[in-house]
Amino acid sequence: MKAFTTHCGIAAPLLRINIDTDAIIPSREMRRVSKKGLGEGLFASSRYVMSDSRELNPDFILNKAEYANTTILLTGNNFGCGSSREHAVWALAEYGIRAIIAPSFGAIFYQNCMRNGILPVVLSNEAVMQLSDEIMQDPQKLKIEIDLQEQKVSSKKGLHFEFDIETGSKEMLLNGLDSIGLTLQYEADIKAFEQQTQKQHSWLYLQN
Amino acid sequence: MSKTLFQKIWDAHQVKSLPDGTYLIYIDRVFLHERTGSIALQSLAEAGRKVRHPEQVFCTMDHIVDTFPGRGDDTVMPSGKDFIQATRKEAKAAGITLFDIGDEQQGIAHVISPELGIVQPGLTLVCPDSHTCTQGALGAAAWGIGSSEAEHAMATQTLRINKPKLMRVWFEGELNSCVTAKDMILHLISKFGAHGGAGHAIEFAGPTVEALSIEARMTLCNMAVEFAAFTGLVAPDQKTIEYLEGRPYVPKGEQWHQAVEYWHSLVTDDDALFDTEIKIDVAEIEPTITWGTSPQHACGISQTVPELESLASEDARTAATRALAYQALQPGDKLLDLKIDCAFIGSCTNSRIEDLRKAAAILKGRKVASHVKAICVPGSQQVKAAAEREGLHQVFLDAGFEWRESGCSMCFYAGGEHFGKQQRVLSTSNRNFESRQGPETRTHLASPETVAASALNGCITDPRTMMRTN
Ligand code: SF4
Numbered sequence: 001m002k003a004f005t006t007h008c009g010i011a012a013p014l015l016r017i018n019i020d021t022d023a024i025i026p027s028r029e030m031r032r033v034s035k036k037g038l039g040e041g042l043f044a045s046s047r048y049v050m051s052d053s054r055e056l057n058p059d060f061i062l063n064k065a066e067y068a069n070t071t072i073l074l075t076g077n078n079f080g081c082g083s084s085r086e087h088a089v090w091a092l093a094e095y096g097i098r099a100i101i102a103p104s105f106g107a108i109f110y111q112n113c114m115r116n117g118i119l120p121v122v123l124s125n126e127a128v129m130q131l132s133d134e135i136m137q138d139p140q141k142l143k144i145e146i147d148l149q150e151q152k153v154s155s156k157k158g159l160h161f162e163f164d165i166e167t168g169s170k171e172m173l174l175n176g177l178d179s180i181g182l183t184l185q186y187e188a189d190i191k192a193f194e195q196q197t198q199k200q201h202s203w204l205y206l207q208n
Numbered sequence: 209m210s211k212t213l214f215q216k217i218w219d220a221h222q223v224k225s226l227p228d229g230t231y232l233i234y235i236d237r238v239f240l241h242e243r244t245g246s247i248a249l250q251s252l253a254e255a256g257r258k259v260r261h262p263e264q265v266f267c268t269m270d271h272i273v274d275t276f277p278g279r280g281d282d283t284v285m286p287s288g289k290d291f292i293q294a295t296r297k298e299a300k301a302a303g304i305t306l307f308d309i310g311d312e313q314q315g316i317a318h319v320i321s322p323e324l325g326i327v328q329p330g331l332t333l334v335c336p337d338s339h340t341c342t343q344g345a346l347g348a349a350a351w352g353i354g355s356s357e358a359e360h361a362m363a364t365q366t367l368r369i370n371k372p373k374l375m376r377v378w379f380e381g382e383l384n385s386c387v388t389a390k391d392m393i394l395h396l397i398s399k400f401g402a403h404g405g406a407g408h409a410i411e412f413a414g415p416t417v418e419a420l421s422i423e424a425r426m427t428l429c430n431m432a433v434e435f436a437a438f439t440g441l442v443a444p445d446q447k448t449i450e451y452l453e454g455r456p457y458v459p460k461g462e463q464w465h466q467a468v469e470y471w472h473s474l475v476t477d478d479d480a481l482f483d484t485e486i487k488i489d490v491a492e493i494e495p496t497i498t499w500g501t502s503p504q505h506a507c508g509i510s511q512t513v514p515e516l517e518s519l520a521s522e523d524a525r526t527a528a529t530r531a532l533a534y535q536a537l538q539p540g541d542k543l544l545d546l547k548i549d550c551a552f553i554g555s556c557t558n559s560r561i562e563d564l565r566k567a568a569a570i571l572k573g574r575k576v577a578s579h580v581k582a583i584c585v586p587g588s589q590q591v592k593a594a595a596e597r598e599g600l601h602q603v604f605l606d607a608g609f610e611w612r613e614s615g616c617s618m619c620f621y622a623g624g625e626h627f628g629k630q631q632r633v634l635s636t637s638n639r640n641f642e643s644r645q646g647p648e649t650r651t652h653l654a655s656p657e658t659v660a661a662s663a664l665n666g667c668i669t670d671p672r673t674m675m676r677t678n
Contacts, residue, residue: 167229
């Protein structure tokens with residue numbers, strides 16, 4: 001997994017609430033049994049003029065010149081709700097998104113971000129609005145800076161916000177660690193747990 | 209100490225509390241499907257990792273597989289075949305149980321897992337699919353995860369997670385005629401918002417829930433995720449035990465008795481505390497339907513689309529404005545009598561035998577309006593077979609419905625079959641998001657009774673007006 005330490009990048013405001021994973025990547029764009037090749041399908045329903053074309057919709061924010069090379073999204077409540085498809089996160093990552101700032105996230109989506117090196121930052125609605133108001137004045141210049149170690153978001157004109165993140169996920173992101181590997185350090189605990197339950201609740205275990 | 213049902217299950221599965229404040233939770237069962245499970249199996253194998261307990265992992269073909277009679281590996285969705293064949297290959301290599309196309313136990317994951325007794329009270333079950341919460345109806349902790357988490361669960365038989373907050377939604381009172389579990393959950397979401405249950409494991413309880421059948425409880429729990437909940441669940445009771453007895457994967461003999469004894473302990477203690485409690489008198493609920501593009505955009509069927517000023521926040525007004533433009537509706541529009549183009553009875557929300565019976569009771573001897581394309585897709589091959597034994601398929605066919613093989617089908621658009629642009633669909637599924645059922649398709653969610661009644665009249669119809677007196 002790609003590590004996340006600090007990031008300074010162009011942010012784009014997508015200030016709707018309840019942007020679901022179908023909107024982030026429509027099902028029809030998930031063509032292969034692969035985590036790759038999904039970036040092109042990101043936001044396909046709004047990014048292209050027609051669902052079956054690749055002609056860019058000039059009104060969609062990420063297609064505008066001011067927002068070229070966006071790496072941070074500023075968005076509304078419950079971003080990433082809906083379907084559990086991790087393809088939404090793989091598509092965002094492939095497009096180049098490194099962080100998403102929202103008042104809240106869909107729970108499965110939030111975890112999926114953590115597992116794929118995208119930092120989901122929870123800030124109040126007001127903070128998201130203040131950041132958006134500022135960057136909109138000149139998106140290419142007024143970049144946003146995120147420091148994961150310090151848990152801080154700051155803007156060029158001096159806005160500062162702190163955010164919470166659980167320490168395990170933070171460590172994993174900072175060091176680009178693989179969560180399966182980390183968990184397997186607890187192999188002895190898992191084994192002991194299995195032996196104990198097998199005694200107590202033997203019916204839980206299916207035999208082939 | 210007094211504990212809630214969820215707390216009891218959680219405690220019984222806690223392998224370790226980790227230094228970062230999360231928990232290592234033991235996972236008893238993993239369920240996969242060909243759309244997200246294929247990639248999890250493949251990626252696990254590529255990383256050189258093994259499935260720790262293949263006998264606890266199950267997989268079905270439900271999302272991409274066609275539902276036309278005589279189906280095979282080919283799909284209307286371009287490249288669907290790749291998903292199907294990759295899943296078959298990976299499932300075999302991993303040594304897990306696959307309910308393949310043509311298998312009489314095949315069906316939608318959340319329909320067949322309870323039907324086969326794979327999910328049981330008190331156990332933990334995860335699936336890379338958001339509607340896994342459906343299975344909480346059996347008194348299990350069952351929740352949806354991403355593909356990477358599914359890999360983690362298969363490789364380690366655990367997940368590292370935060371403990372969700374606890375909520376109880378208490379339903380009491382007598383249900384009005386034609387009001388079902390679907391209407392209860394739509395009502396709840398419309399009242400408290402699509403974000404209302406965020407971060408919570410929700411126990412649905414109270415006399416009305418106790419009176420619901422197990423299948424209706426599945427409908428209720430199914431949409432917990434549309435309420436942004438971590439999961440939903442219902443305490444097991446005598447009905448749960450009777451439902452499970454004799455199903456293929458439940459314990460047998462002495463083990464059955466031990467299990468039942470344990471299941472009896474899985475109730476919320478009298479003075480256990482929840483972080484949040486909601487109480488709803490179901491007498492206030494009428495058949496409920498959505499008007500917009502979020503499950504929270506729902507109201508009683510006799511009501512009108514709300515005026516924007518009545519909505520709580522600027523965000524909600526902006527979202528509603530966009531939703532109404534998409535749905536080609538205006539504030540103040542009446543929902544009753546609105547012309548529909550299609551009707552869909554199916555999905556993990558409402559595709560079980562009781563759902564089909566209720567719809568058939570309304571359809572019997574009647575015909576779907578000639579301009580309506582109507583499709584019924586049983587949730588599993590076993591549901592389909594049971595319906596055919598009762599002759600329900602004939603009722604659907606005679607009324608003008610298509611009768612399909614089981615799967616997710618038109619619940620979502622995978623890139624294959626869909627209802628068509630700007631078509632207004634009355635659907636028993638759980639998501640009315642933009643383009644969920646196809647590009648620009650306009651979805652209204654409702655119960656099987658409401659969908660059946662509306663299909664007959666060709667417009668949104670209150671099912672109470674179509675009930676027979678005999
Ligand atoms: S029926 Fe619909 S909601 Fe249910 S699992 Fe299938 S696609 Fe998802």
